[in-house]
Structure formats: C-alpha cells, structure tokens
Amino acid sequence: MNKIDDTSWSRDAIAADLERAIHEHRLPPGTKLGEDDLAEAYGISRTIVRAALLALSHRHLVQLRRNRGAFVAQPTPREAREVFEARSLLEPRTAHSAALRMTEADLALLNANIRDEHAALDAGENGRALLLSGQFHLEVARIADQTTIEAVISELISRSSLIIALYWRRRAALCETQAHHALLDAFARKDGAAAEELMKNHLLDLVASLDLRNVAPPPASLREALQR
Amino acid sequence: MNKIDDTSWSRDAIAADLERAIHEHRLPPGTKLGEDDLAEAYGISRTIVRAALLALSHRHLVQLRRNRGAFVAQPTPREAREVFEARSLLEPRTAHSAALRMTEADLALLNANIRDEHAALDAGENGRALLLSGQFHLEVARIADQTTIEAVISELISRSSLIIALYWRRRAALCETQAHHALLDAFARKDGAAAEELMKNHLLDLVASLDLRNVAPPPASLREALQR
DNA sequence: GGGCGCAAAGTTGTATACAATACTGTCCCG
DNA sequence: CGGGACAGTATTGTATACAACTTTGCGCCC
Incomplete structure (x- = not known):
C-alpha cells in the first residue's frame, strides 16, 4: 500500500x-x-x-x-559472535588489498559515504546512518576487487545490522565515523598494513560495544507474539 | 524416473x-x-x-x-581464484581452532573419512572421493564449532568441486590424501599452528594444481549447446 | 541457393485455486 | 471458575492453469 x-x-x-x-x-x-x-x-x-x-x-x-x-x-548471541568472527577473518585482509588498489575516485566515494553518514546522524536518521556505515565496509570489499568475498561480507554486514538492533549497548556513534575516517587516511596513504590493523580493531570495537550475555532470547518468542 | x-x-x-x-x-x-x-x-x-x-x-x-x-x-577462472582466496582466509584459522578443540571422536571421524576417500579412489569412484575430500574440510569447520563460517565454507567447497571439474590439470590424487593425513597428525597433537600452516599450504597446492589461464570459456556456451 | 521472417513447439514466469496446517475464540464439562 | 476440546478463521504449502518468452523449423522472397 x-x-x-x-x-x-x-x-x-x-x-x-x-x-x-x-x-x-x-x-x-x-x-x-x-x-x-x-x-x-x-x-x-x-x-x-x-x-x-x-x-x-x-x-x-x-x-x-x-x-x-x-x-x-533474530540472531542469537552465539550467532552474533560468529558473524563478527567471520568478518574479522575476511575484512582486515580485504582492507589491506583495497588500500593497495585505491584510486582517487574510490577515495572520493568513501569520503562522500562518511559525509553522508555524518549528515544522517545529525538529522537523527539512525537507520540510514547504519545503512551507510555498512555500505562503507561493502565498498571496501568492492575496491579490493574480490567479488566472492564481497558477496559474503555483504551478507555478514546485513546480519550485523540485526545484531546491532538486538544487542547494541550504548550509542557510540562518534566512534563509528572516527574509525572510518582513520581507515580512509590509511587508504589515502595506500598503507595496507595500517588499514588491515585499523579494520581489525574497528571490528573488535564493534563487538565490544555489544551486550552478548546469554540472556538473549527475551525478544525471541515473547516479542514475536506481541509483534503481530 | x-x-x-x-x-x-x-x-x-x-x-x-x-x-x-x-x-x-x-x-x-x-x-x-x-x-x-x-x-x-x-x-x-x-x-x-x-x-x-x-x-x-x-x-x-x-x-x-x-x-x-x-x-x-561454470565458474570463470577469476571466480575460481576468488573462491580459493576466500577459503585461504577462512580455513587455516578455522583449522587452528579445530585443532585446539579436537576430541578422540572427532579424530576417529576424520580418520574414517580419509580411509573412505582412499577406498573410493581405489575403486575408481572419483566423484565420491571428491565428495569425501570436501566433507573432510567441512568436518574441520564443524569441529571448530563455527556454524556461520561452516556455512560459508560449505558453499565454497561445493563451488570448488565445480572449479576442479573445469580446471583440474593433472590427477594428484595422492597429494590429496597425503595433505589430509598430515593435517590429521597435527590435529592429533592439538598443534594449532601446524594445522593452520598445513591447511594454508594445502589450499595453495590445490590452486597450483589448476589451470586457470584465461582461455576458460570454451565449455561456456559451446558445451551448453551440445549438452542438451 | 542463401537469408529473412513467421509460425509452431517447448520452456519458463506468474497468478490463482485448492489443500493442509496452525491459530483463535467459544462452548461444554468437570 | 478453570481447563480442554472443538470449530471457525486465517495463513502457508502445493499443484495447476495460463501467459510470456525463447527457440526451432519451415517456407517464402530476393
């Protein structure tokens, strides 16, 4: 409708x-x-x-x-951990490759992405900001020119959004754009090793901002019953 | 029928x-x-x-x-490279984790798998041997207790089978079971570092046994026309 | 004789009808 | 008054009918 x-x-x-x-x-x-x-x-x-x-x-x-x-x-805490575990195996090395292949056009695109995300946050459009944040990671995989890994990461990023919806602890909005900015700097310098390390820590920070205590299934069947 | x-x-x-x-x-x-x-x-x-x-x-x-x-x-040579690139990011670390969690039952299962694969090869059932070889890798991911990564690897293994069908160069059957045997030894010793290294080299050997020159699309539309 | 066009056959794309299962509310019985 | 069974409703599962498209083969025209 x-x-x-x-x-x-x-x-x-x-x-x-x-x-x-x-x-x-x-x-x-x-x-x-x-x-x-x-x-x-x-x-x-x-x-x-x-x-x-x-x-x-x-x-x-x-x-x-x-x-x-x-x-x-509704990802379980276990699934949440696994998703970020998988991302931490794939994304740092992908960021490394991306840094080495980075062009001016790519940098401009990533820069625009960060700007848009910041604008969305200022406008209170948190959902849109989260989408843009995910697109940043996806764009890195695309720049690395790894279609297959990109497809896997794409799924993991979308799942991460569900995980954030369920287990996000505190709003660390600044942290997000800061991390992406630092990555952008490394990309601009074509510093693969730095990009890899920054991505690795970025993902660790993300997991650290989640509350994955095993008391997770509250929204499981309870919420589902209310939802409809 | x-x-x-x-x-x-x-x-x-x-x-x-x-x-x-x-x-x-x-x-x-x-x-x-x-x-x-x-x-x-x-x-x-x-x-x-x-x-x-x-x-x-x-x-x-x-x-x-x-x-x-x-x-x-019909995976392209590029896709073939990407699939093994992805596997090489995921499987070595997964083998490492698996080695640390290995139980006697797990070892027995992997051992039986290698035995069956060998039997299949002796019987000339190459397809079955290939399936079992893939199951070995999948079992490792299961033992590592990483459901999410296991699902990704499962897909990559099946795709690898298509890649082998298209680009396999020489029959290096022995190499296969040898590599799995060496991995099993490392698992038995719970030597994570060794397992990680062995898996990494195993995957490199696999790629090396492929002929991925860009003259790939011969079976592309030609074969498809004949196939039916 | 070669090439273009059209028609017929076959296959896939989509919608819809019907069957099966799960949910909800009511009624009856304890 | 509480609990269980039952019937009605709603939603999903599957099959089938029909539409759209691709392919193929024939025939006509150049």
Missing part, C-alpha cells in the same frame, strides 16, 4: 527492498512478514513474495518457519 | 540431492536442469523444483538465466 506499484516488482527487487528496510531497522527483528501483506503491498502475487523471502532466508535475514510464516531473523 | 518417489521430496531434500550430484560430478558444469524433467524425476510439481533451483543459485552452484532455465554453474 505504501509501495509504488507503477512498475511490477521483480523477485530480486523485492528482496533488495526488504533487505534495505531490515538493514535500516524499519523492520525490527521478529517482525512477521506475511505473504498476503507483502503481495498486496508490492502489487503482485504471493509467488514472487515467496521467492523473495526464500532468498532472504538464505542470507539469514529472514527465518522461515514451516506453516508459520516468515519473520525477520 | 531414477529417483525414489516413495516419499515426497521437500525443497531442501531436492536441493541437497542435486548439490551432491553436482559435487560428485554426476552433473557436470553447464548441464541444463529443466524444471519439467526434475519435477518428473522427483515426482513433484515444478513449484518445489523452482524453489530448490533458486536455493542452489544462491549458493552459486546453479546459474539461472531468465526465460532460459537453470544450468549447473
């Missing part, structure tokens, strides 16, 4: 649209994604919606429960 | 069955996977088949071409 139904939405377009909404915390963890609702919203049949939800479930952004429907995923 | 249709196949069961067939090189790269054919083979409607094919396409094992159908993926 709030979606533009001028053109017909493709499966991938719907999946991307939903992923963005999840990433921006417009669809919080546990939200029920009813097939009829989505079909009506996008002006298409359930067939396409189901395919899109299946795609998102493969990215661990949506949990499918047989005969019960699709819900925005 | 050759499939058992006693019980009804689920989407995931079909996807797993197809993935196994691809992994074992029973379905070589470029093979057309017609929806009607599969639906008849498994005794279900195209609905489920389409969902399974969509799932496999998300694992990069199947390439979907709009209005043309599904084909077993």
Whole structure:
C-alpha cells in the first residue's frame, strides 16, 4: 500500500527492498512478514513474495518457519559472535588489498559515504546512518576487487545490522565515523598494513560495544507474539 | 524416473540431492536442469523444483538465466581464484581452532573419512572421493564449532568441486590424501599452528594444481549447446 | 541457393485455486 | 471458575492453469 506499484516488482527487487528496510531497522527483528501483506503491498502475487523471502532466508535475514510464516531473523548471541568472527577473518585482509588498489575516485566515494553518514546522524536518521556505515565496509570489499568475498561480507554486514538492533549497548556513534575516517587516511596513504590493523580493531570495537550475555532470547518468542 | 518417489521430496531434500550430484560430478558444469524433467524425476510439481533451483543459485552452484532455465554453474577462472582466496582466509584459522578443540571422536571421524576417500579412489569412484575430500574440510569447520563460517565454507567447497571439474590439470590424487593425513597428525597433537600452516599450504597446492589461464570459456556456451 | 521472417513447439514466469496446517475464540464439562 | 476440546478463521504449502518468452523449423522472397 505504501509501495509504488507503477512498475511490477521483480523477485530480486523485492528482496533488495526488504533487505534495505531490515538493514535500516524499519523492520525490527521478529517482525512477521506475511505473504498476503507483502503481495498486496508490492502489487503482485504471493509467488514472487515467496521467492523473495526464500532468498532472504538464505542470507539469514529472514527465518522461515514451516506453516508459520516468515519473520525477520533474530540472531542469537552465539550467532552474533560468529558473524563478527567471520568478518574479522575476511575484512582486515580485504582492507589491506583495497588500500593497495585505491584510486582517487574510490577515495572520493568513501569520503562522500562518511559525509553522508555524518549528515544522517545529525538529522537523527539512525537507520540510514547504519545503512551507510555498512555500505562503507561493502565498498571496501568492492575496491579490493574480490567479488566472492564481497558477496559474503555483504551478507555478514546485513546480519550485523540485526545484531546491532538486538544487542547494541550504548550509542557510540562518534566512534563509528572516527574509525572510518582513520581507515580512509590509511587508504589515502595506500598503507595496507595500517588499514588491515585499523579494520581489525574497528571490528573488535564493534563487538565490544555489544551486550552478548546469554540472556538473549527475551525478544525471541515473547516479542514475536506481541509483534503481530 | 531414477529417483525414489516413495516419499515426497521437500525443497531442501531436492536441493541437497542435486548439490551432491553436482559435487560428485554426476552433473557436470553447464548441464541444463529443466524444471519439467526434475519435477518428473522427483515426482513433484515444478513449484518445489523452482524453489530448490533458486536455493542452489544462491549458493552459486546453479546459474539461472531468465526465460532460459537453470544450468549447473561454470565458474570463470577469476571466480575460481576468488573462491580459493576466500577459503585461504577462512580455513587455516578455522583449522587452528579445530585443532585446539579436537576430541578422540572427532579424530576417529576424520580418520574414517580419509580411509573412505582412499577406498573410493581405489575403486575408481572419483566423484565420491571428491565428495569425501570436501566433507573432510567441512568436518574441520564443524569441529571448530563455527556454524556461520561452516556455512560459508560449505558453499565454497561445493563451488570448488565445480572449479576442479573445469580446471583440474593433472590427477594428484595422492597429494590429496597425503595433505589430509598430515593435517590429521597435527590435529592429533592439538598443534594449532601446524594445522593452520598445513591447511594454508594445502589450499595453495590445490590452486597450483589448476589451470586457470584465461582461455576458460570454451565449455561456456559451446558445451551448453551440445549438452542438451 | 542463401537469408529473412513467421509460425509452431517447448520452456519458463506468474497468478490463482485448492489443500493442509496452525491459530483463535467459544462452548461444554468437570 | 478453570481447563480442554472443538470449530471457525486465517495463513502457508502445493499443484495447476495460463501467459510470456525463447527457440526451432519451415517456407517464402530476393
């Protein structure tokens, strides 16, 4: 209903649209994604919606429960740790490669990204800021020219957004843009080793800002029941 | 037709069955996977088949071409390099963790795996040997108790099987089991550093045994035309 | 005889109808 | 008054019908 139904939405377009909404915390963890609702919203049949939800479930952004429907995923503390563990294996080395391949155009793009993120934060658009923050990391992987790793990181970043929604402790907004700024400096100097180290510490800081005590499943079934 | 249709196949069961067939090189790269054919083979409607094919396409094992159908993926040399690049970022450290957590039961399982692989090679069942070889790597990730990384590695291993089908240069069968045996020794000693180094070199050896010159796309559209 | 165009067949894309399962509220019984 | 069973409602699972597109083969024209 709030979606533009001028053109017909493709499966991938719907999946991307939903992923963005999840990433921006417009669809919080546990939200029920009813097939009829989505079909009506996008002006298409359930067939396409189901395919899109299946795609998102493969990215661990949506949990499918047989005969019960699709819900925005709710990563456990364990899953949260694992996601950042995987990122810490992939992203520092990727940042290293990216630093060595960095061009002026790439630097400008990353710089614009940081600026936009800051603007979003000032405007109170936290969801949009989080999305831009993720895009910064994704852009680094793209610059490293590693399509396969980029795809993996893309999924991990989106999952990280869900993790932040559930386990974020204190608002360390400044920390974020600061870390990205420091990375940008290393990139500008084409200092691979520094970029690698900065990325590694950045990810460690991110995990440190989470509260992953095992009392996690409160939003699990309780919230889900209320959500609908 | 050759499939058992006693019980009804689920989407995931079909996807797993197809993935196994691809992994074992029973379905070589470029093979057309017609929806009607599969639906008849498994005794279900195209609905489920389409969902399974969509799932496999998300694992990069199947390439979907709009209005043309599904084909077993044909990784490019570049993609091949990237897959092993990703594996070399993930698996050595994972082997390290696995070594530290190794139990007697785990060792027995890995040992049995190597034995089975050897038996398969002796029997000339190369596809089965390749599957078992992949399972060895997957088992290591499981032992490391990293579900998320395990899922990523699982996909990369299956893709590696496609890469081997396309770019394998010489049969270095012995090398394979030798490397796994050396890893097993390190695991038995709970020597994480050694396991990490062995895994790293094992993956380098694998890439070295490939012929990734950019004359790759011969099997691309030519073979696809003949295949059907 | 070669090349273009059109028509027919086959395959995939999408929507919809129906079946199966889970949820909700009510009624009856203890 | 509380608990359990049952029926109604709603939602998801699967199959099928139809539409759109691609491919293929034939025929006509140049």
